[in-house]
Amino acid sequence: MSFKIAIIGAGSVGFTKKLFTDILCVPEFKGIEFALTDVSEHNLQMIKAILDRIVEANKLPTKVTATTDRRKALEGARYVISCVRVGGLEAYADDIRIPLKYGIDQCVGDTICAGGILYGQRNIPVILDFCKDIRDVAETDAKFLNYANPMAMNTWAAIEYGKVDTVGLCHGVQHGAEQIAEVLGAKSPRELDYVCSGINHQTWFIELRLNGREIGKDELVAAFEAHPVYSRQEKLRIDVLKRFGVYSTESNGHLSEYLPWYRKRPDEITRWIDMSDWIHGETGGYLRYSTETRNWFETEYPQFLEAASKPIDPSKRSNEHASHILEALETNRVYRGHFNVKNDGVITNLPQDAIVESPGFVDRFGINMAAGITLPEACAATCISSINVQRMSVHAAISGDIDLLKLAVLHDPLVGAVSTPEEVWQMVDEMVVAEAAWLPQYAHAVPAAKERLSKSSVKTREWAGAARRSVRSIEELRAEKAALKQAG
Template identity: 80%
Template sequence: MTFKIAIIGAGSVGFTRKLFTDILSVPEFQDVEFALTDISEHNLSLIEKLLTRIKETNGLKVRISATTERRKALEGARYILSCVRVGGLEAYADDIRIPLSYGIDQCVGDTICAGGIMYGQRNIPVILDFCRDINAVAETGAKFLNYANPMAMNTWAAIEYGKVDTIGLCHGVQHGGEQIAEILGAGPGELDFICSGINHQTWYVDIRLRGRKIGKDELVAAFEAHPVFSQQEKVRIDVLKRFGFYSTESNGHLSEYLPWYRKRPEEITKWIDMSDWIHGETGGYLRYTTENRNWFETEFPAVLKEAEKPFSQYKRSNEHASHILEALETGRVYRGHFNVKNSGIITNLPSDAIIESPGFVDRFGLNMASGITLPEGCAATCISSINVQRMSVHAAISGDVDLLKLAMLHDPLVGAIASPEEIWQMVDEMLVAQAAWLPQYADAIPAARERLKTPKVKTREWSGSARRAVRSIEELKAEKLAHAS
């Protein structure tokens, strides 16, 4: 088979390498073309060298091109994958730093909460640029597979305003399923589940072990008995006890989507675990991504050497993209959980929302399982986030500062911590700090800058309740050696 796959934001070196090796694990895909594009020539050169090394080492026929001209990369593409981070680590640092000065302690800040809302404001204008190019120069009927956060907002904008056939992809459902399989002692193929909701707040509403339905009490007991998860997943276990259903997202992520676990600084450490960033560390993902960037910059020769291993040693991951392409092109059916417009798929969530729910892919496309009704508590939590997402998308499209501030006001964690006056000033501060990536607010930013000259509320320098410093390359090397031994 010969067709073209474009990867936007291909300078995300590790993730692009995973997508590349996954797709080439499909026997029929040995002669496809990968068109890599990124705004960073440096990052693009790294990933092109890496993938070319894999190709040459293994004698693969795959074609690889790289360009900073996005439209050129999209010409004739049948599939477009996006893993962009608009504003890079510079803007991301502000997503964490500025809210902290108002008492808002985030672990990740890329889905909702203060950081996620602003991330959406930066991303959505760029997503719409992608869609214009896809509609203009890609293959007719091209599919846009979005991996970039904020997942729901980006996918919402691409479908509703970009008018492109879009599927949002995340691995949270798979990872949560792996946890459940481990605590229940399930072997390969022995665990089945239905997981439904919205991205990062998806709920395992039906779990079967070898065909036997697993109830709340058995699941709680299994998690509490696990020596690692009982310490790392305290928020998720507490939510499971109160709601009756386990949530897909990590302890750190989930804690910032709800108004109950991170609002009192003195209590945050009660709910999180510092063994890894994903369990609730303040600004944990910012630290992790910063360390990864530094690692690739300094250790790239070693990474390149690693690419010389035989292709047979690469293990296909559970990321959805390669499986979707395989199903569409070969007809081999794939079942997964996908982010799409609701339109009645989940009966008690709004029809315009982007939901994450089970579906099947084959030659006829994506076929979602419809008619799912969430438990009331799970639906209520999802609806709170959907309301924030909707306002955030509409604000990003229109450049409406008042609507943006209302979205921030209605965010569960932001609203639990900050007063309306604090939120209004915080949004002004974030708009000014990130003006370079917010073209839709160009007319509003001068007024925000003027208001900040006479601030109405005091802020403070605060690193958060559970912050770790970025580790040096030497520290990272020592840790890798310790794990290896």
């Protein structure tokens, strides 16, 4: 087969390498072309060198190109994959730092909450630029695979306003299923059959069967509470399982941001999180992890380049959806996964314009969603709260209406549980001013926001959060990796 895949944000080096090797595990795809594009020439050249080394080591006819000219990369592409982070770690740091001044403690801040909403404001104008380029220069009916967060907002904008065939992809469902299989004593995650449905980062395992036997709430609660690691790391998820009756796909830290009951009181936060890894609830945990990962990669790049000389092992193909979707579309080998699409009847008790994450099947006819799923009422209620925030956020990003943006942030469950309207209005002004370089649609609103900030009497505080860790140095990371290697 011969076709072109463009990867936007290919400077996300580790993830791009994973997508690349996954796709090349499909025998029919050896001769395709990958066009890499990114705003960072430095990152682009690093990833191209790694992928060239993989192609050379495996004696493949695969073509790899790299350019900062996005339209050139998209010319003739059949598939476009996005994994961009608009504003990089600089803007992301403000997504965490500024809300903390107003008492809002986020673990990740990339989906909703104050950080996720502003992240969407930065991403959506760029997503629409991508869509215009896809319509103009890619193959007719090219498919856009969005991996970038905030997943629901980006996908919503691309479908509703970008008018491009778009699917949003995430790996939260797979990771949750692996946990459940483990606590139930399965020899392989393949023994677990499940239906998972909801919205991105708030999907719910509404049906579970292990080797054909239905698994109920009580058995699952007992299994998690008996597990020596998850009983400590997933306290919040287990509590939600007890109360809602179903397990959430999302990590302890992520889930804590979407439900207003667990992170609104600083003295309560540490009760529900675990500090053994960022993903279990640490304040600004993903920002720290991302910063350390970037620093590690920059320093240890020669090792990454050397590792690229190893043969591709198809048995190590990951469970990221992209390669499996492409394989199904191009070869007609059917693939079942969980995809982010416009609702349109997929879930009966969520708004029809929302972006939902639910089961579907892929073959040469496209992505075919299982329709008519009804969520438990409590799950639907929490999803609807987030959907309302997402809808307002998308409309604000499209219109550049700062008042609508403030209303979106005000209606966020965690923000609303912590902050007053006056605090929200000032916080949004402060975030828009700080991130103005990536918010062209609010350029007209920045002078007035600065003026309001100069006269504001709303008090803030410098607060690191309830559970903050410092970014570790390269030396500390090396020592930790060496200790883990020795222990293993």
